[in-house]
Amino acid sequence: MTLTTPSPQPAPPDPPPTSPEEFAARLAPMRREILAHCYRMTGSVHDAEDVLQETYLRAWRAMRGFENRSSLRTWMFRIATNACLTHLDGRRRRPLPTGIGAPPADPRDEPRVDAGTPWLEPLPDALVWSHAPADPAETVVDRDTVRLAFVAALQHLTAQQRAVLLLRDVLAWSAAEVAEALDLTVAGVNSTLQRARAHMANVQDVTPLEPTDPRRRRLLERYVEAFEAYDVAAIVDLLAADVVWEMPPYPGWYSGPAAVGELIATWCPATGPGSMRLVPTAANGLPAYGLYMRDADGTHRAFQVQQVTVGEDGVRHVTVWFGAPLFARFGLPEVLDPA
Structure with missing residues (x-):
């Protein structure tokens, strides 16, 4: 059997x-x-x-x-x-x-x-x-x-x-x-x-540096330092020759370091070093920053969120969104504690 x-x-x-x-x-x-x-x-x-x-x-x-x-x-x-x-x-x-x-x-x-x-x-x-x-x-x-x-x-x-x-x-x-x-x-x-x-197939995208690339970390550190010092020349120095800057709900977009530098120098409400503070976050798989602007009483309040694409030759693309409600989605406070 x-x-x-x-x-x-x-x-x-x-x-x-x-x-x-x-x-x-x-x-x-x-x-x-x-x-x-x-x-x-x-x-x-x-x-x-x-x-x-x-x-x-x-x-x-x-x-x-x-x-x-x-x-x-x-x-x-x-x-x-x-x-x-x-x-x-x-x-x-x-x-x-x-x-x-x-x-x-x-x-x-x-x-x-x-x-x-x-x-x-x-x-x-x-x-x-x-x-x-x-x-x-x-x-x-x-x-x-x-x-x-x-x-x-x-x-x-x-x-x-x-x-x-x-x-x-x-x-x-x-x-x-x-x-x-x-x-x-x-x-x-x-x-x-x-x-x-x-x-x-017609989409043109920038290939960003990988998160582990030390060049990305160094450039982003300099980017934060330049904004917090409100050093427009230093910001421009970090931008790639074909950088694009856009900021909905404003329909205008800007191309090239000179144009971006003039935009920031002319229309940014910052008045000098310390006016802006940047807090790191991330959006769409890329580094981003919650930017806080100092108001008349010295308080840094939620102003804009910047997503930054870093390529081989510098900052290639920055997309900026405005509004305090957006900060809550990123788990960021509306007001920063005094530095």
Whole structure:
């Protein structure tokens, strides 16, 4: 008599959660990924958080019908993508000033706010990483997929093109999976992807120095020192020849060290050394700073957040956002303690 070992039976699928608490706990590991996906789609952290909540609500309501035909992660991203498409219906895209088609502005002209445009927002690193990503290979969210240039380029696509491109090229879904998720044909997915890729191929991005590169650390230290001393000449000396400076909600953008230096010297409200203090943070996988401006009573108050891209030849790109509410998203105080 020959004894045989029975073949192992596949484990039964996990039963659906029976409480909101169990549901939230099961989805917690993928929360940061889904938030990053919603940010790529919407270009706004505020909108991404709203869509994330809507995603969880839709998923909880539909959980009883989840039949384990796909992974829970795939199912959640399908819900999130469609929630984003619903949210974006009829909404205007979120550009950066460099993306609206205007030539560089004259730094001698006073910048004027365009409050009617919904501008692209920064993504605080802390929302998608527990700490600044020292090694991108070890992070759940690839920092290149939330880089500002990439997300800004996505905003020029239709919402459906964004969804197809992100599902295919970022999440690595098959064309068939995307077609099922978005109620399209495979041919429709492929043609949409081709148009989206053609646009994204024209994106010109700066390759930043790696976080471990000592040149980046030294240059950023000098950058902070120059701003805190309000030494415009020193700031200009750190800028690359093709540096770009932009600062939504001001639609003007500036090109070249001379223009950026004149902009800062002419319109920055600082009066001298000590007027500004910079606190390090990070946005979209790059170094950023909360800049505090000293007011008449000597208090340093939240003024702007600068994201700084450092390349081989100096500071290549600076994007600046204004407003105290933005500081709270970065976990920064509105007022600094006296130095």
